[in-house]
Amino acid sequence: MPEDAMRHPALERGRAAVITGAASGIGLAVAERLAAIGMRLCLADRDAAALEAARGQLAATGAEVIAVPTDVSRREAVQALRDRALEAFGEVAFLMNNAGREGGGALLNGDPAVWTATLDTNLFGAVHGMQLFGPAMAASGRPGAIVNTGSKQGITAPPGDAAYNVSKGALKLATEALAHELRNIPGCQVTAHLLIPGFTFTGFTRRRQVHKKPAAAWTAEQVADFLLEGMGRGSFYVLCPDNDVTREMDERRILWAAGDIVADRPALSRWHPDHAKAFARFMAGRKD
Template identity: 45%
Template sequence: MPAPTAVFSAGKNALITGAASGVGLAVAKLCASHGMNLHLVDNNASLLGEAKSKLTGKGSLETHEMDVSSLKDWNSLQSQLKDTKLDFLHLNAGIGAKGDWTDSAYFHKIFDVNFYGVINGINTFFPHFEGNSSDAKAIVITGSKQGITNPPGNPAYNASKSALKTITEHLSFDLAKSSPSTSVHLLVPGWTFTGLTGGGGTKTKPDGAWSAEQVADHLYKKMDEGKFYVMCPDNDVDWETDRKRMMWTMGDVVYERMPQSRWREEYNDEAAKTMDGMKLGAKQGQ
């Protein structure tokens, strides 16, 4: 069985959504460095042009301006790639927005892009990865820690990323049976600076943030280790802290606490003492 990172090979075909900037562009650079043929998808034509100028490699490079929430656009892309067999699919496009409980458009927009943008991609290109028992292929879906620890403040975003976690887990389970050489990975970045929206508009990376390239490097490392969950630390929050936060969140269910207890005043002391005293065994390498 080939290692998942064998997919990063000259001549193999990669498609990345949200590829014009940030993590998507960083993963595109990773693919290009291995000589892969690239198909970059984004809804921003100007940024796609800039991204194209930043990528160098021996493989071919095509850009596709489209809306990932549109099935019509996905069908058009499928037609454009009818003679191409994908080896690497990174469904990375996503948005953040704020709204309140009376704002139906907020919920629909977040789910249309963050959730159905991924579902559309899986539906469209699933046949490229099914029934694969020899060549290394991979599907990467970008999630969020907010979809796991569920902090207050943005319910639609958190719910969309939580749904992606569930979908990606099912995809991994099903393809492990039918397509043992297709690996599936849930990429969960930490605080990541893109130079576009990170740091409140500043062009200087804050000390606590990782660069998008660090996230791409971590993805490669964890894929090489055969990991499904690619949990990225950053310079402020290490893996051990992430683990404790996730364990506390699950404890709300197990110990019948109120939901989102870590942010409720009545649980402040208990949360601080419990998390400080947690012993979780071996740490993940970083």
């Protein structure tokens, strides 16, 4: 984050941050930036070994950091995470519900267990965090922020991974509801933000046997910087580009997806052969 960028008021030296999915990728990159500010950190992840390595990495920089192995799909585990953070730091100024998993393909022939696990982690993991941390943060009267890591797939819903799309689409709606509720609590200074990454080189990418960052992808560090800059501007939707997809392209894809309803086109018409030419004209900015 550039030194001259405006910073969200919750991001202050000495205040505490809780980040799930913090052992690698975007979560770890955000933790590194908050450590540089001087915030105290509580890191959570299912991978205990990777989590301890991340804790050691940050502690070596002088950061005050604890690590709590956590399966966010289990509400009692998130409650234990909250209790441990409050025991260590007394308050939480910043919560990032970043833990997530990939889905598993189609709907009709999809594995019910994969669907359940995907929703339990990507949606309910964040719901647990919002419900267990949010009330005390809102009641504190101090600046705070809750960030949920969403996905463009939860907005435009490209075919191929319905479980993941559904989980992130529901998370978008839940985060919008959170923002509305927070701004209607008298005296509340906590804001909500939906991080919408583009193509990012993370552990998900590596699990697909891609061990070198693709040219089209952003790094996790770029996403972390973009998030903090967006929060400083007061953005709710932090829509990240990447090295292949521009902001303008994202905006047109999102508008086309919303237009399916208004224009009464077939569902997911962007991928429907009868609408391919119209979509291409739309992306090119043509009205003919």
